[in-house]
Amino acid sequence: MRKLVLLSLCVAMVACQPQEPPSAFGTLERERVLLTAPATELILTQSALVGSKIKAGQVLLQLDPKLQQLKVDKASAEVQRAQAALELLLQGNRAEQIAAAAARLAQAKLRRADSERQLNRAKQLRVQKLVAQAELDAAELSSQLAQAQYADAAQQLQELQAGSRPEQVSQARFALESAQQSLNVERKLLADLTLVASRDGVLEDLPYHIGERVPQGAVLAVIAADAAPYARVYLPQTALSQFRIGQQVQIRVDGQSQPIAGIVRKIATEASFTPYFALHQAERAHLMYVTEISLHTELTLATGLPVQLALPESADAAQ
Numbered sequence: 001m002r003k004l005v006l007l008s009l010c011v012a013m014v015a016c017q018p019q020e021p022p023s024a025f026g027t028l029e030r031e032r033v034l035l036t037a038p039a040t041e042l043i044l045t046q047s048a049l050v051g052s053k054i055k056a057g058q059v060l061l062q063l064d065p066k067l068q069q070l071k072v073d074k075a076s077a078e079v080q081r082a083q084a085a086l087e088l089l090l091q092g093n094r095a096e097q098i099a100a101a102a103a104r105l106a107q108a109k110l111r112r113a114d115s116e117r118q119l120n121r122a123k124q125l126r127v128q129k130l131v132a133q134a135e136l137d138a139a140e141l142s143s144q145l146a147q148a149q150y151a152d153a154a155q156q157l158q159e160l161q162a163g164s165r166p167e168q169v170s171q172a173r174f175a176l177e178s179a180q181q182s183l184n185v186e187r188k189l190l191a192d193l194t195l196v197a198s199r200d201g202v203l204e205d206l207p208y209h210i211g212e213r214v215p216q217g218a219v220l221a222v223i224a225a226d227a228a229p230y231a232r233v234y235l236p237q238t239a240l241s242q243f244r245i246g247q248q249v250q251i252r253v254d255g256q257s258q259p260i261a262g263i264v265r266k267i268a269t270e271a272s273f274t275p276y277f278a279l280h281q282a283e284r285a286h287l288m289y290v291t292e293i294s295l296h297t298e299l300t301l302a303t304g305l306p307v308q309l310a311l312p313e314s315a316d317a318a319q
Contacts, residue, residue: 022310022311023309023311024308024311025233025308026231026232026291026307026309027304027305028229028230028232028253028302028303028305028307029231029304030224030227030229030230030303033199033201033223033224033225035198035219035223036217036220038063038189039063039068039216040214040215040216041063041068042063042211043061043064043208043210043213043220044062044063045061045062046060046061047060047062048061048203050203050204050205051203052202053200054200054201054202054203055197056197056198056200057196058196060196060206060221061195061220061221063193063194065193065194068186068189071186071189075183075185075186075187078179078182082172082179082180083176085176086172086173086175086176089168089169090169093161097160098157098161101153101156102157105153107153108149108150108152111149111150112143112147112150114146115139115142115143116143118139122135122138122139123136195220195221197221197223199223201223201224201225201226202223202226203222203223204224205221205222206222207219207222208220229301229303230265231251231293232290232291232293233251233290233291233293233309234272234289234290235267235288235290235291236287236288237287237289239312240267240289242311243267243291244264245265246263246264247264248262249261249262249264250262251293251307252308252310253305253306253307253308254305254307255305256301260295261295262293262294262295262296264291265293266290267289267291268289268290269289270289271289272288
């Protein structure tokens with residue numbers, strides 16, 4: 001009988017203990033900026049220490065620029081070649097070329113006049129029957145050839161005097177512009193070999209060391225952005241219908257006596273693996289959905305602090 005009474009008292013004491021309200025758990029996070037390698041090169045220098053505060057535009061490390069500098073020099077030479085080709089077309093033909101064409105035209109004119117005289121003489125002799133018909137035919141052919149040569153020389157002189165065609169000038173301009181854009185691309189790649197911080201924040205990691213050859217696309221630096229943190233909590237499936245994007249909520253952070261206001265900015269559409277800190281013994285079989293909450297706070301809170309989001313009572317009842 002005594003054992004039965006003691007057992008009843010224990011059950012009553014457990015029943016009277018206040019139960020923890022239903023909550024979703026998570027951590028404080030900050031946006032992480034990953035800076036990657038633009039090319040496969042050696043790390044020459046590192047100008048910042050892991051854990052230090054950095055400013056946007058601050059140099060973090062330098063990759064070997066020798067190969068890329070050669071590419072820039074080559075692209076610069078292509079620009080100069082295209083510029084020279086355009087200037088040649090714009091200046092037109094040299095005066096000596098035009099003078100030589102004019103001289104060839106004068107020679108063709110003299111030959112044409114001489115062939116016409118020879119043809120007239122041959123016609124008169126043929127009328128007098130002093131020459132054969134074949135000689136007259138030869139004189140006519142010579143006159144026709146002289147006339148054609150004169151026309152050809154005249155066209156050549158006109159072409160030299162007219163200068164370059166507009167289409168040729170346009171092609172040269174486009175070629176110069178293309179070469180200039182290629183040079184800009186190579187210069188941009190050269191500048192990217194000097195890795196600079198893109199945002200204010202804390203340098204969290206430098207995975208590689210001086211002297212290592214990093215592959216293209218490898219993460220060279222990790223920056224925790226110097227901005228207000230956000231809460232990443234794991235929402236049980238039973239409470240999913242109680243929250244929506246844009247909803248205002250209250251977050252409790254370890255070490256802070258007052259809750260912090262926030263707005264739900266993202267709710268995952270698919271369930272994810274649940275981290276150990278978000279698991280209660282009674283909730284291990286529940287599906288969890290990653291939820292991000294923007295916080296309205298000017299407090300300097302450390303990344304990784306545990307946070308807690310109170311769930312509506314209806315979600316608790318559904319469990």
